[in-house]
Amino acid sequence: MSHSFSRSQTVRKPATKSEGGIVAAQHVKAAEIGADILEQGGDAVDAAVAVSFAMGVLEPWMSGPAGGGAMMIWREAEQKSYALTYGMKSPKSLDPNAFPLSADGKAADLFPWRAVKGDLNVQGPLSIAVPGTVAGAGKAHNAFGKMPWKDLLQPAIKEAKSGLLVDWYAALIIASATQALSKDPDAAATFLEDRQWPTIAGWTALSEKRIDQSLLANTLTHLAEQGPEDFYRGDIAALMVKDIQDKGGFLSLDDLASYAIEFEDPLTIPYRDSRIFATPTLTAGPTLADTLCQMENMFTPGSSPAANSFGAYAEALSKAYEKRLVTMGDQDAPHAPSCTTHFSIVDRQGNMVSMTQTLLSLFGSRVISPSTGLLMNNGIMWFDPEQGHPNSLAPNKRCLMNVCPVIGEQVIREQGTDKQSLQRFAIGASGGRKIMPAVMQLSSFMTDYNMSLEDAFHHPRMDVSGGDVIIADEDLAPEIISELSQKHTVTTTKRTVFPYAFACPAGVSRENGVNSGCTEVMSPWGDAVAERDTK
Template sequence: MRSSLSRSQTTTKTVIETEYGVVAAQHSLAAEVGAQVLAAGGNAVDAAVATSFAIGVLEPWMSGPAGGGALMLWRAEDGQAQALNYGMRSPAALDPANYPLSGAGQAGDLFPWEHVVDDRNLQGATSIAVPGVVDGMGKMHGRYGKMPWAELLTPAIEFAQEGLLVDWYAALIIASTTRALAQDPDAAQLFLEDGHWPTITGWTALAEKRLDQSALAASLQQLADKGARDLYDGDLGEAMVKDVQAKGGCLSMQDMRSYHAHFADALTFAYRESQFHALPGLTAGPTFRHALGVMEQTNMQGAVPGAGAFTAYATGLKSAYADRQAHMGHDGEAPGTEGCTTHFSVVDRDGNMVSQTQTLLSIFGSRVVSPSTGFVMNNGIMWFDPVQGRPNSLAGGKPCLMNVCPVIGETGDTRFAFGASGGRKIVSAVAQLSSFATDFDMDLAAAFHHARIDVSGGERIMADESLPPDVISALAAEHPVTTTRRTVFPYAFACPAGVMRRKGMNSGCTEIMSPWGDAIHEQEVAQ
């Protein structure tokens, strides 16, 4: 069926080069918060902490204090890259026997797992894993932050006190998950109106509509006053755990107390004349390295990527996913859905960088809200294969295998911090953007506006229909190909955000189709 979308409409985003720091995030207000921190004298770490908490309020279906993730940090003063992993873990008391297979084929969410009875691994309190975002931000701030912790959380608290404005895009996201949200009374109370999606602000002459995030505001204030570990060792954690257990989950305070985010050496490797720093361990970092290792075997020619480059991208990504599926546990072809994650990147005026990805995993995570804290809870248990005897099989007290792929790249006098949201689509986007910057010397604007393909582990390739016919023909000669357009919703491709430092000048950009995403530099918000 042919699309009814306009064929004459084009979408672009303005990319500004500046000597000042830049924050690129999937919500413009969160990017503005990070830029304000930079303007106030904070460094890239301070800006990342403030942006992390702010975007958890502004995009509560993507990430938040009850989620997890990881980041890459570039320390300009000593020229070192570090990884910080604050991924989720399964509760220690989790029993795989409580997740019996239904025999009904594949589940219908992000991964092609066998279907579990009542979707216990996908939705509800039984899908909740130990969250890591708050401890991760606390660890990073404790080591590298300059500004007071409480000051960095203040913008997020103020956003929550005001409540998220339900514009057309927020209403669209909520509407897409209304049936699932209605199954949890507290999620329904927060996001829905009488069991239906909320009124849209600005529709004709209707009054402004905002979510009631007062409980979240109080919890963030408690974290500001008592520190990050209050969620793990204190009253805030006790309240959250009690809520989860009351709804049938097995999360415990022992799980919370024993949780600690950890720094690690970066997964650093050469790619032609460039160098990359990625996440090690149970992330998409090793998959990203594998893809680039295969891509490196093709001589990229021309001023822009052509048929040869795109067939190399497809070959490298398919090989990387085959290896991931064999050794890290993801089997088969994923359904046509995207992960609901957020990514933002920061560069300060000194050249320090943060490339940060955080997530609830599915859209609205477990679709469970902790009423005592206002937190939207993750569904990290979905990361595990419910079939036993495999590399990523479900078990208690086990770290989750994540798709996150924040990277720091260096080529000549250019350094960049890239990452994306989009579940299994993430690696494809980051690998191609990295090649655009290193193999074809593209600046940030050119890289982010260029058409891409998606290879997410299955046989079929998704190709942007705006790619030249010879590129699509070359891909189709070797792989099954479906062409599609970049749209606002849903995303057929990942949703990247990145910053670049090129000849001493900084720039930032987000996915061009993202209606909320933006890059803000500190001079824009300086008083």
């Protein structure tokens, strides 16, 4: 006998609204730091730099200076968008033969490549790629920042000096990676007790445990004084390279010194009465463009997302990912844990930043540079260790990422009148291959159905990212689930705090001079914070 139960529990996270600037981030403290920068007269890019480094301190398992990422920037005065991709890159001296394939089996983490003996491409010093996050932040700041670089790093330095507070959520994250962290002496000493047990917060509100981040604080202090170039050509570079080479990694001073990025013209994706601006290369931007191009002719939007629109979403996403897997070589597991962070910013003038950064896996390579306190990425895992494929491992090669930061704009027409307004939004998400489907659905909710940012973020979604099964929010209407089940295998699940079955988005929007911000409803740390009115 089957039973049907009605659930009355709902979770809501109201959007923050203000005529001032707003920062939406996966950690509320980082959002507060960004809002403070806006209050001090900084613009959206200044706030993004401050939030980038703060997130590396407050949520170190997701991102940090030794990672990579991408961003979209909107300049209101120019009415122009800019794309900047600063993904990781394989070292020039990397030897593919150092990653011998196992006789059988798949890799142990995000990607279903052939397994490498000892998972050397997944964790440990050989998995470390050339980082790009500091170069990205520095490039954006040099082009558009208003405040001194040194000032923008001070909040992150302050947080690092205080140490990472281990609350229930941090304890849960650390506990989930204890075995991997224990393999690197410096990672174990940082995150584990007695180098083998997770650092667990006490059960009472008065209990407090903090992780020592003093080495990281010293590195950030030096970086603040010397500027971003030091990370690639100065003292920080020398210390980082020596540490990684001492542990057996490929990273070299030449790798860092030769790392270079440039602004690119973004993809401009027309979609009905809207435009979406996305990163053009080595990200999920081209796959988003493919999906939206298909969708435009697949359904006519009604008053709200219905079975026909979700059926179109599923078909377009499936075809776009099939093309991506064949031509771009990106084959990561669609339901792997989220291990990235995203934040979106709009300032009082209407400038926007949509920025995603990552270490790739949770805790990256699970290797810490002991001289700098930097948790290193494991970007080598982004490559297929088997030769002869589109994304096969090779030296001096850029990584293909799943990040999908976008800037969108839509014309909103008032029914029954000739009045119209323009809503602009900046969104993105964390969650591996789940990122682009989330960004696509949120974009459709807002452009096809004129949803507010808040309503879009609360609406149930599904994940269709190249696997055999559609993962659908059980709160989707029964007729939507039924429609999807006609052509696909569908598994329903709840939207929960941990683990995330769906991507974890953060976004801001602006219409008629009023800004809004919202983050993933179930994210326990995420929030949108508005600058205080300084008039």
